[in-house]
Amino acid sequence: MANSDVDGRLRDLFTHLQLTTNMTIQWFPGHMHKARLEMEATLPKVHLVIEVLDARIPYSSENPLLSDLRGDKPCIKVLTKSDLADPDMTERWCEALEETPGVVVRAVTTDDVPTIMRLRWLAVKMLPERKGRAINAMICGIPNVGKSTLINYLAGKKVAKTGNTPAVTKQQQRVNIGDSVTLVDTPGMMWPNVHNVNSGYRLALLGSIKETAMDYADIGFFAARYLIANYPDRLVDRYDLDEVPTAEMEAIEAIGRKRGCLGKNGMVDIDRASRILVTELRSGGLGRLTIETPESMRRERAETARIVAEKEETAKEKDAKRKKRFRDKQRAQRKSREMG
Secondary structure (H helix, E strand, O other), rough: HHHHHHHHHHHHHHHHOOOOOOOOOOOOHHHHHHHHHHHHHHHHOOOEEEEEEEEEOOOOOOOOHHHHHOOOEEEEEEOOOOOOHHHHHHHHHHHOOOOOOOOOEEEOOOOHHHHHHHHHHHHHOOHHHOOOOOOOEEEEOOOOOOOOHHHHHHOOOOOOOOOOOOOOOOOOOEEEEEOOEEEOOOOOOOOOOOHHHHHHHHHHHHHOOOHHHHOOOHHHHHHHHHHHHHHHHHHHHHHOOOOOOHHHHHHHHHHHHHOOOOOOOOOEEEEHHHHHHHHHHHHHOOOOOOOHHHHHHHHHHHHHHHHHHHHHHHHHHHHHHHHHHHHHHHHHHHHHHHOO
């Protein structure tokens, strides 16, 4: 392959990554639409909400629909997989999320059973007005965040199906976990549109979006860019690199050469190298790391609000134009009848 071809592919990849700020990832299977309707119908009947988040992406794994729907109901945000997250960053995230009134945050790991079991006690503590009475708590989270595993620990037995692929839970169920607390388990629900492109990439990177809805090269480049900026030593140590790569393509190609991802022409297979990086990042092979910060959350919330507002304004303008065309057509028809 000529150098010009390589440079062209490099430009194409960078252009794709840089010019997708208005892109939205859409992955909303039919059962998730049903789950949203069930959530809206069930929320008025529960006393507390437990939202399960991935400690590596607490903001991107939040469901924006839930914050709007739950109103002032108390909420426990559980950061799962905290053993895979940067511990210092997890502490900062707990503080940032608890700035929201009525929200308490707990970071857990699957082998920290005592902390998991204390969630039941915490639910009772947050509802003193329900002392001695039944408590219904809705538990929800995006696909592949570890919600079912958490439920099984709280219940003391396997009542929820677990798996490493998104969308394992398909229908709502009720689970009694003791102390008069009943969990209303909802399917892992992705929202219809991920307006924030960075959140979309993070969700795909950590396995919350099915592989059929993502491109490994795109996700690998996103991961490489973040690691170069925030955890450069992890790349060097994991893949025995001579120095920190200066760009995404350089990082992916270096990984590909180190791991033997070469085609017949000796060129690096970008897809294979990207898959290696993504797979090893997901499993903790690059150490404990977090893919977003409270500061990036604040910036991206503002940007997402701007994008949503622009889309709503555009929709209003289109609707106004449609109504005007309809009125103009009616007037023309009336005038034609009068003249006839």
